[in-house]
Amino acid sequence: MSINAGEGEGDQRRLLQREDSIAGLYAAPIAPPRPTKSPKPSSSPILRHGYHRMDSSPDLDDAVSKSSPKPSINSYFENDEQQPRGLGISDRRTSIPRVPVGSRTSIHSRTSSNPFVSPLDSPQISEPSYIYNGEGSARNTPRIEEEQDVTKGRNSQFTEVFNTEEDGGNHLDCPSTETFYSKRTSWLSISILGLSLYSTIFSGIWLVLAIAQPRYGRFIRSGGNFAPTTASTVFALFAKTIELSFVTVFVTFLGQVLSRRSLAKNSRGMTIAEMTMRTWVLQPGFMITHGQHLYHVGISLLGAITLTAAFIAMFYTTASDALVSPHLKFGGWEHKMMYGSVQSSYANPDFIKANCRTPITAVMDPVEGGNECISLDYAGQAYHNSIAYMSTWADIRAAGGTSTNLTDRPQAPGMLYDNTTVTGRWILTNTSDIRAAHQTYNRVINNVSLAMPHAGVLAAAQDSKNFILQPEDLAGVGQYSLRASVISPAVNVMCVNMNKTELKPIVYAEWAHAKTNSSTVPGQKVAWSGYESEIQFLPGHNYTNKTVVDDLFEWGEKYGRQTPIFPMLPIDYNTITNISAANHSDSVYLLAKSPNITDYTLCQLRSFVSPSCSTYYNVSGTTGGHIEARCEDEHDDMAYSKSVPDAPTVRNSDWRNVAAQWMLATSMDDGITNANASIARLLTQLIVPASGDLNNSLPSLAEHLSVMIGSTLLSSTILSGYYHYWDSTETLLAQPEYKPFNASLVSQQYASGYTSKWEGIFYLVLLLVFATNVCCLVYLFLRSGLVTDYTEPQNLFALAVNSPPSQAVAGSCGAGPKGEQLNVNWHVDREDTSGHFFFKNAGRGDAPQDFELRRRPTGVSRSMSSYSRLSKKRSNFL
Incomplete structure (x- = not known):
């Protein structure tokens, strides 16, 4: 019963x-x-x-x-x-x-x-x-x-x-004691909105920095207030905070979308697979260990957005390091006005002598103290250049030779301040064709012109007035390149083969009434020591004897230049110089005798400044500095002639005094005593033979002389003017003055942006993070407050344990849901009378209402009121 x-x-x-x-x-x-x-x-x-x-x-x-x-x-x-x-x-x-x-x-x-x-x-x-x-x-x-x-x-x-x-x-049925809705003014809503603002603003800044690629110049440098290591740490720190705030905001956004959808009765609710989407972002490896979830929800719009957010959050720090964090990188060529110190005109011998660094003071040696210093410098540089040049030719000879075209032959080497390599350039190559000259003058004419870079550009590049970061400012690994629109010093060396008869007018010992001394060499005439006192001009003229090569060397009244007079003829393997032709002369001369031919060779050396060149200076903290001249290039927009149109080629007479000292320092005049100097023996073997063909395995005499004397061009431009004229009444200024010149600069600085092209793919990461942040910010701003995120583990657990069972997930309590159980839609429902919240399978009937709630707490009333409002909301497209 x-x-x-x-x-x-x-x-x-x-x-x-x-x-x-x-x-x-x-x-x-x-x-x-x-x-x-x-x-x-x-x-x-x-x-x-x-x-x-x-x-x-x-x-x-x-x-x-x-x-x-x-x-x-x-x-x-x-x-x-x-x-x-x-x-x-x-x-x-x-x-x-x-x-x-x-x-x-x-x-x-x-x-x-x-x-x-x-x-x-x-x-x-x-x-x-x-x-x-x-x-x-x-x-x-x-x-x-x-x-x-x-x-x-x-x-x-x-x-x-x-x-x-x-x-x-x-x-009663577990009524909620607190409202599940947080107002916009609550601490939770304010903190989430603040994180969203922070993430949006800074991800936008990061995107702008990556696109604009700003260069930080002296702001980030070694020894400064913001060292490179500090900058890297600060940028990494900000990138990490952006990543963390983005993940927090997106997970909140995702939870709000799903929770609001589960509360809205006319929506489809949320599935178990969708509840796990937050784990994709927080724990990306979950997508590998639970790949079936991707199959069930990954193809939906919200799933695709979450999948994208998971990947961009995973790579955001890497993208920031590649595109935003400061890296040493080159910018583009920047045209600017630079300034360099100028104190002397070009090739001022007094200034060069005064600035030669030596412990021998003028008091200790008032006569030759300065000369011995620059003589050692000239000799050292000349022999250094000679050895480097001959080493290059040794490699060429071993390889089988090179071209006989001057432009294709090795360029002139050099050294400046013992830490900067120098490269000169052959210019006026149209006048260097030996075959063409031989056909015109029926003699061998070895004529070359060499331009060297302006040494003052190096000092200007290192001057703090020009704000160029040096390698030592960039942890010793920086690099920059500079093109200066300045004149380039140049030297012309023309060597002409002449027989004994043709040389007679300019060799004193061969004159009819010359006073000579005996020599240890049979047949050689040696001029007496006072031969210069007997040199006289032609009657009614200011010039000495005429020669058959006056037009070649531009001697006599027609050209306004004095002919040189040598004391005697040198023997084989020897050279004799003339440095005393002071009257209307801008050149020094060298007379050499090759053992391979019967003729003698007369060389003229003179200097000028060329407007057809620019100076290119490149320095690297790892490989050192390199300065070179770039000449006669129609594509070179930094040539001096481009900055100063119609600038002339100007010969310089001061350089003759510099070259005279160089000849004495390098033993070029030892042939007057038949000293058989080693350098003379080398040079005489480089004389072009009577056939008039350049040797493709050997440099010519004119080429080698140009290389050796090129060091004087460098020393003559230190603290000298950058223009083809001297704009002061004094050839030597008491104090250096800054002079401007046009320049182009490309340099390494710490800057944002990619260093390799493939890193550009990370722009997509930065862009998507910013766009997602904007969308999340708009969504959170338009929603007035937050609802409880039922995808959070603690909220999900509390709601699940207070929910009735469902056949839809039968058999899942041991190993978890799988298969179609992941696609079951769930709503967060509420008991109307008690305010109890629980999960309900979407599409099922309401829970039984078999009791009355007699006493309703305040929190329950608020929750029920909020639920009534939110449950009637229309579902959104997410």
Whole structure:
């Protein structure tokens, strides 16, 4: 027989007491039950609908029962084979013991063996109770006398029931004590919005820096206030904060989209796969270990956005390091006005002598102190250049030779300040064709012109006035290149083969009335020591004897230049110089004798400044400095002639004094004593033979002389003018003055931007992060406040354990959901009367409302009000 719910109050109490007695057999002692209130006759009794845990392991009961019998819990439904399986928590708090599988023992029979329980207290039939069946409706199922086999209904091994007697019959459905909605003025909303603003602003700045690629100049340099290592750390720190704030903001955005969708009744809710999308961003490896989730949600719009956000968040720091963090990199060519110190005109011998660094002071050696210093410098540089040049030709000879075209032959080497290599350039090559000259003048004419860079450009580049970062300012590894539109010093060396008869007018010992001395060399005439006193001009003229080569060397009245006079003819392997032709002369001369030909060779050396060149200076912290002249290039927009149109080629007479000192220092005049100097022996073997063909394995005499004397061109331009004219009345200024000149500069500085082209792909990362930040900021700003993020683990857990079971996820409690269970849509629903929130499978009926909420806390009222408003929202496209 059954007992109806409407019977007397005493019967009802007696039944509840018996239930307590049963629970006490298998549970820990509990406090004495409080007296319950009897329901009013006019209303149905307040009964708690029982949530029960569904079985997720169909074979678990059988396996356990076979191994060892354990207490079982009486099923709510006898012979009910359709009970859903899955997770769920009952709202009953007192557990009923479990009966082993296959047992049909009644509660009366089980309790009768307990000495503390009377058989009379064992209930036979319970009052009807409302059980929530997981399908959105309640079932009115009477309690039965005999406990059924738990395997029939596939109920959980640990089904829990709620003891309404313990709570006095007033326990309600877990009403939310706090509102799930945070206003815009709440700390949570303000902090999230602040992080979104920070991430948006700085990701925008990072994108602008990557695109603009600013150069930080002297702001980031070694020894400055912002060292390169400090700058790298600061940029990395900001990039990391942008990444962290982006991840925080995006995860919040994602949680708001899904939570609001789950609250809106007219939306499709959210799936388990969508709940895990936040993990993609926080833990990218999750996409590898749980690839099935990508299959279920990755192709959706929100899934694609989240997948993109996960990848760009993962590579943001790398993108920042590649495109924003300061790196040493070249910029473009920058035209600028530079300034260099100028104190003297070009090739001023007095200034060169005064600035030669030597410990021998003018007091110690007032006569030759300065000359001996510059002589050593000239000799050292000349021999250094000679050795380097001959070494290059040795390699060419070993390789089988080179071209006979001057422009294709090795350029002139040099050295400046012992740390900067120098390269000269052959110019006026149209006048250097030996074959053409031989056809015109029927003699061998070896004519070359060499231009060297302006040495003053190097000092200007290192002057702090021009704000050029040096390698030492960039951790010793910086580099820059400079093109200066300045004049270039040049030297012309013309060597002409002449026989003894043709040389007679300019060789004193060969004159008819010459005073000569005896020589140890048979047949050689040696001029007496005072031969210069007998040199006279032609009657009525200011010039000496005429020669057959006056037009070649531009001698005589027609050209206004004096002819040289040599004391005697040199013997084989020797050279003699003339440096005394002071009257209207700008040249020095060298007379040499080759052992390979019968003719003698006369060389003229003179200097001029060329407007057809520019000076190119390149310096690197790893390879050192290099300065060179670039000449006669029609594509060179920094040639001096481009800055000063129609600038003339200006010959310089001061250089003759510099060259005279150089000839004495290099033993070019030792042939007057038949000294057989080593340098003279080398040079005479380079004389072009009578055939008039350049040797493709040897340099010519004119080429080698140009290389050796090129060092004087460099020393003559130190602190000298940059123009083809001297704009001061004094050839030597008391103090240096800054003079401007046009220049182009390309330099390495610490700058943002990529250093390799392939790194440009990271622009997409920076752009997408900024765009995503903007979208998140707009979304969060338009939403007035935040709702509880039900995708957060703690919120998800709290909501799940207070939700009814569902057949949709049956069998997932052990290994987790999979397959189509990931696609099941879920809503966050609310009990209208109590304010209880729980998960509900989308499309199912409402939860049973079998009780009235008599006392509603303030927090519950706010939550219910917020839910009513949000649940009616239209679903968005995400």
